[in-house]
Amino acid sequence: MDKSISENGETVADGSIRGYDSLHQLLSANLKPELYQEVSRLLLGSNCGRSLEQIVLPDSAKALSSKHDFDLQAVRFSADEEQMRKPRVVRVGLIQNSIALPTTAPFSDQKTGIFEKLKPMIDAAGVAGVNILCLQEAWTMPFAFCTREKKWCEFAEPIDGESAKFLQELAKKYNMVIVSPILERDMDHGEVLWNTAVIIGNNGNIIGKHRSQYMLRKTPSSKLVSFWSKRCEIVFNPSATVGELSEPMWPIEARNAAIANSYFVGSINRVGTEVFPNAFTSGDGKPQHNDFGHFYGSSYFSAPDASCTPSLSRYRDGLMISDMDLNLCRQYKDKWGFRMTARYEVYADLLDKYIKPDFKPQVVSDPMLHKSSS
Amino acid sequence: MDKSISENGETVADGSIRGYDSLHQLLSANLKPELYQEVSRLLLGSNCGRSLEQIVLPDSAKALSSKHDFDLQAVRFSADEEQMRKPRVVRVGLIQNSIALPTTAPFSDQKTGIFEKLKPMIDAAGVAGVNILCLQEAWTMPFAFCTREKKWCEFAEPIDGESAKFLQELAKKYNMVIVSPILERDMDHGEVLWNTAVIIGNNGNIIGKHRSQYMLRKTPSSKLVSFWSKRCEIVFNPSATVGELSEPMWPIEARNAAIANSYFVGSINRVGTEVFPNAFTSGDGKPQHNDFGHFYGSSYFSAPDASCTPSLSRYRDGLMISDMDLNLCRQYKDKWGFRMTARYEVYADLLDKYIKPDFKPQVVSDPMLHKSSS
Numbered sequence: 001m002d003k004s005i006s007e008n009g010e011t012v013a014d015g016s017i018r019g020y021d022s023l024h025q026l027l028s029a030n031l032k033p034e035l036y037q038e039v040s041r042l043l044l045g046s047n048c049g050r051s052l053e054q055i056v057l058p059d060s061a062k063a064l065s066s067k068h069d070f071d072l073q074a075v076r077f078s079a080d081e082e083q084m085r086k087p088r089v090v091r092v093g094l095i096q097n098s099i100a101l102p103t104t105a106p107f108s109d110q111k112t113g114i115f116e117k118l119k120p121m122i123d124a125a126g127v128a129g130v131n132i133l134c135l136q137e138a139w140t141m142p143f144a145f146c147t148r149e150k151k152w153c154e155f156a157e158p159i160d161g162e163s164a165k166f167l168q169e170l171a172k173k174y175n176m177v178i179v180s181p182i183l184e185r186d187m188d189h190g191e192v193l194w195n196t197a198v199i200i201g202n203n204g205n206i207i208g209k210h211r212s213q214y215m216l217r218k219t220p221s222s223k224l225v226s227f228w229s230k231r232c233e234i235v236f237n238p239s240a241t242v243g244e245l246s247e248p249m250w251p252i253e254a255r256n257a258a259i260a261n262s263y264f265v266g267s268i269n270r271v272g273t274e275v276f277p278n279a280f281t282s283g284d285g286k287p288q289h290n291d292f293g294h295f296y297g298s299s300y301f302s303a304p305d306a307s308c309t310p311s312l313s314r315y316r317d318g319l320m321i322s323d324m325d326l327n328l329c330r331q332y333k334d335k336w337g338f339r340m341t342a343r344y345e346v347y348a349d350l351l352d353k354y355i356k357p358d359f360k361p362q363v364v365s366d367p368m369l370h371k372s373s374s
Numbered sequence: 375m376d377k378s379i380s381e382n383g384e385t386v387a388d389g390s391i392r393g394y395d396s397l398h399q400l401l402s403a404n405l406k407p408e409l410y411q412e413v414s415r416l417l418l419g420s421n422c423g424r425s426l427e428q429i430v431l432p433d434s435a436k437a438l439s440s441k442h443d444f445d446l447q448a449v450r451f452s453a454d455e456e457q458m459r460k461p462r463v464v465r466v467g468l469i470q471n472s473i474a475l476p477t478t479a480p481f482s483d484q485k486t487g488i489f490e491k492l493k494p495m496i497d498a499a500g501v502a503g504v505n506i507l508c509l510q511e512a513w514t515m516p517f518a519f520c521t522r523e524k525k526w527c528e529f530a531e532p533i534d535g536e537s538a539k540f541l542q543e544l545a546k547k548y549n550m551v552i553v554s555p556i557l558e559r560d561m562d563h564g565e566v567l568w569n570t571a572v573i574i575g576n577n578g579n580i581i582g583k584h585r586s587q588y589m590l591r592k593t594p595s596s597k598l599v600s601f602w603s604k605r606c607e608i609v610f611n612p613s614a615t616v617g618e619l620s621e622p623m624w625p626i627e628a629r630n631a632a633i634a635n636s637y638f639v640g641s642i643n644r645v646g647t648e649v650f651p652n653a654f655t656s657g658d659g660k661p662q663h664n665d666f667g668h669f670y671g672s673s674y675f676s677a678p679d680a681s682c683t684p685s686l687s688r689y690r691d692g693l694m695i696s697d698m699d700l701n702l703c704r705q706y707k708d709k710w711g712f713r714m715t716a717r718y719e720v721y722a723d724l725l726d727k728y729i730k731p732d733f734k735p736q737v738v739s740d741p742m743l744h745k746s747s748s
Contacts, residue, residue: 023416031404042397045622201740208738213717226721230735248419249633249680256630259623306623343587345729347600351722361604364582366575 021071022298023251024310043251045307047077048328052309055323057128064124070097071318072124075309077264077301079325088326092234092264093130095121095139096299097317098272103142107154111140115166121319122167126174128321131202134179134266136299137238138195139163141183142274146282146292156185159198159209172204181238184211197238233326234264241269242293250298251308258302262332264324271297271317304332395445396672397625398684417625419681421451422702426683429697431502438498444471445692446498449683451638451675453699462700466608466638467504469495469513470673471691472646477516481528485514489540495693496541500548502695505576508553508640510673511612512569513537515557516648520656520666530559533572533583546578555612558585571612607700610640616667624672625682632676636706638698645671645691678706 020026024044028036037051044052055074065072079087100113118135125133137143140163144152157163163182171178177200184196194211201207213226237254254267272295279288298311301322312318333339353359394400398418402410411425418426429448439446453461474487492509499507511517514537518526531537537556545552551574558570568585575581587600611628628641646669653662672685675696686692707713727733 020412023413026409026413027401030406030409035400035404038394039397039400042622042625049618199738203740205740207740213720226724231737244423246680248416251416252626252629252680253633255626259627306620306626344725346587348722348725348729350600351718351725355718355722363605364573366577366579366581 021313021315022311044310045303045305047303047305047307048080050078052076052307053078055321057321061124061128064120064127065319068120069316070121070124071313071316072321073310073312073318074128074321075301076323077303077307077325077328079328079331082327082331085327089323090234090326091129091131091321091323092266092301093125093128093133093322094236094266094268094299094301094312094320095125095133095135095318096268096271096297096312096320097121097136097139098270098295099142099274103144103274103276110142111155111162114140115163117317119170121317122170122174122178124319125321126170126176130174130176130321132177132179132234134197134236134238134268135181136268136270137181137240138183139181139238139270142276143240143270143292143295144274144276147276147278147280149276149278149280153183153185153193156183156193158187159184159196160206164198164200164206167200168204168206171200171202175202177202179236179238184209197236232261232263233329234266234324235261236266236268238268240295243296244293247296247298250296251300251311254300255302255306255308258304258308259306262304262329262336264304264326264329265302266299267302268299269297270295271313271315304329395687395689396685418684419677419679421677421679421681422454424452426450426681427452429695431695435498435502438494438501439693442494443690444495444498445687445690446695447684447686447692448502448695449675450697451677451681451699451702453702453705456701456705459701463697464608464700465503465505465695465697466640466675467499467502467507467696468610468640468642468673468675468686468694469499469507469509469692470642470645470671470686470694471495471510471513472644472669473516473648477518477648477650484516485529485536488514489537491691493544495691496544496548496552498693499695500544500550504548504550504695506551506553506608508571508610508612508642509555510642510644511555511614512557513555513612513644516650517614517644517666517669518648518650521650521652521654523650523652523654527557527559527567530557530567532559532561533570534580538572538574538580541574542578542580545574545576549576551576553610553612558583571610606635606637607703608638608640608698609635610642612642614644614669617670618667621670621672624670625674625685628674629676629680629682632678632682633680636678636703636710638678638700638703639676640673641676642673643671644669645687645689678703 027039031039053076055076057074062072095118097117099110100117101110103110122133141152141155163180167178167180180198180200182196182198184194186192186194197210198206199208235257254265258265273291273293275291279290281288296314297318298314299318299320300309300311301320302308305328309320309322312320401413405413427450429450431448436446469492471491473484474491475484477484496507514531515526515529537554541552541554554572554574556570556572558568560566560568571584572580573582609631628639632639647665647667649665653664655662670688671692672688673692673694674683674685675694676682679702683694683696686694
């Protein structure tokens with residue numbers, strides 16, 4: 001992080017604002033407290049009618065954050081009390097980070113460097129009692145797909161590869177499920193590459209994997225929506241995206257998925273600007289460049305009641321911890337009532353028609369309709 | 375509108391902020407210009423890399439806004455130039471309004487009162503050259519569904535009823551399509567009630583109707599999503615919703631629909647607090663009350679590139695006008711590339727399985743998976 005950057009948003013030579021840590025920090029530093037509270041109500045929502053509470057973390061977690069200079073935030077989502085179920089509170093964590101070494105370093109050093117960098121952050125999650133931790137997309141490597149160079153595929157691993165071994169020990173040590181999104185090479189199917197989240201159970205076993213429908217770039221929010229049919233109560237969206245491409249969408253898509261599907265969403269974006277040795281173009285008519293842009297971090301959680309946590313830093317590595325009472329999911333399904341009235345068979349029928357090659361959308365226009373209705 | 379309300383957000387007795395016109399107005403009045411510009415980039419997005427431009431409206435439109443005291447805003451969405459298509463710019467309008475008379479007035483007076491109140495606003499849209507205008511949900515009546523009293527069904531009309539006749543003349547006069555969301559009574563099918571948008575063509579003919587899948591309360595964003603399969607380039611979401619229920623969702627759901635489906639969305643919410651003669655409860659354990667809450671207006675447009683207009687007032691009637699180059703829709707479909715790679719057949723297959731009574735979601739757990747993979 002550039003140390004000259006002001007916490008309150010500093011005006012730089014071209015008149016633009018740089019270097020603020022997050023939108024919420026920018027607003028809280030520049031608005032009167034009562035104004036900030038109202039702006040927060042509109043931007044962050046309120047959780048069961050209350051502001052989100054801070055979680056008190058053990059000193060050992062805070063010490064790791066100070067020593068290794070990463071952002072550490074911890075916030076609690078509550079739910080209403082129920083008569084027939086007890087609260088089901090899970091402590092969940094997200095990690096965002098920059099790469100450890102320049103992209104010109106030997107690949108194995110780059111990977112080991114990231115392992116070493118992540119270790120104290122995962123330790124902090126562990127000592128803070130996190131039950132489920134998710135890392136960022138393709139966390140073992142720079143996000144080199146923008147270069148279109150194939151050599152970066154060397155970072156791919158089978159799901160039980162080096163990164164899994166590194167995490168399995170920590171998962172077991174801290175009794176913590178770890179979701180590990182990597183570039184996967186499927187050795188059993190002709191070395192096919194996948195964008196895969198490996199799920200390491202709290203006993204250190206690999207208990208599952210999820211392969212994205214979309215290969216690294218171009219990950220749509222529909223990816224999230226398709227989880228509504230499962231029994232999901234938390235969906236993680238590990239991603240890698242830069243300011244110009246998506247920053248205004250960042251507070252929108254995940255929150256919408258949480259609201260529309262009545263589940264929690266964890267959104268993770270990596271941090272920093274990754275500079276590559278060979279220049280490349282991005283298909284947008286702009287001159288060639290050696291970096292894809294600034295990965296703006298800003299990882300956060302969203303809840304079914306439209307509330308969300310503030311975001312982690314736009315510049316620093318970070319660990320976001322959140323307690324979630326999963327009972328909130330069903331409470332919001334019942335509150336909105338769509339599960340009483342939803343007509344999934346209508347959507348199924350529509351989609352079946354839509355995928356037929358001879359599908360024609362209904363288009364009405366004045367002369368046609370006027371004739372047929374007269 | 376309470377005239378004592380300050381434009382900059384006034385602190386009232388309980389320490390909360392009331393009476394600001396919109397989130398954006400609140401922020402622009404309280405942040406330094408260069409900070410507001412950056413906050414705007416994150417909250418409103420940017421349109422093809424630029425800020426949205428104001429549209430200069432004819433004096434006759436502005437005069438109507440001053441004389442009849444309604445908010446009038448006009449903003450342009452641009453698109454990139456193409457080689458194979460000319461720009462396809464459409465001028466689109468949204469109207470939000472409070473009711474005209476107390477809910478205790480004779481029903482026919484209440485309805486006529488709204489007609490009279492809307493006339494100068496529709497005239498303003500007409501003289502401003504609006505091509506397509508959309509009114510708010512159930513615009514001919516108070517939003518009485520919260521009372522659960524059946525007498526308000528008297529406001530229902532067939533699609534060629536009184537309100538259609540009122541609008542048909544104006545549509546013809548101004549060569550303007552008008553979308554008219556009413557409580558419909560289907561005389562040909564046993565007087566069934568529908569939540570219907572009647573489409574009045576620019577020649578004054580009724581050219582179509584759309585009946586909501588959901589009956590007035592409980593209108594989900596999935597309503598919007600289901601339009602992706604049609605050839606839509608603009609989707610209107612006329613709604614009626616109050617602060618406590620949904621205000622933090624208001625800037626989220628419609629913008630997500632615009633981004634995910636690459637179309638423009640017009641979001642309309644009525645304005646004001648409607649007090650009913652008989653007290654009612656809302657199923658939330660709170661004491662009975664005579665109003666449902668404050669309808670917070672805030673109507674606005676969203677675009678496929680994640681940009682959006684500022685919102686109309688939270689308190690006043692308003693007309694929002696926007697020029698949209700519809701070419702932006704396909705430009706964003708192509709930019710994100712999902713139409714190159716989308717696998718709708720996977721979704722169709724999933725949904726077909728999901729609606730079967732014996733559908734079981736996939737749930738993995740450590741012991742099971744460990745056993746089967748060893």
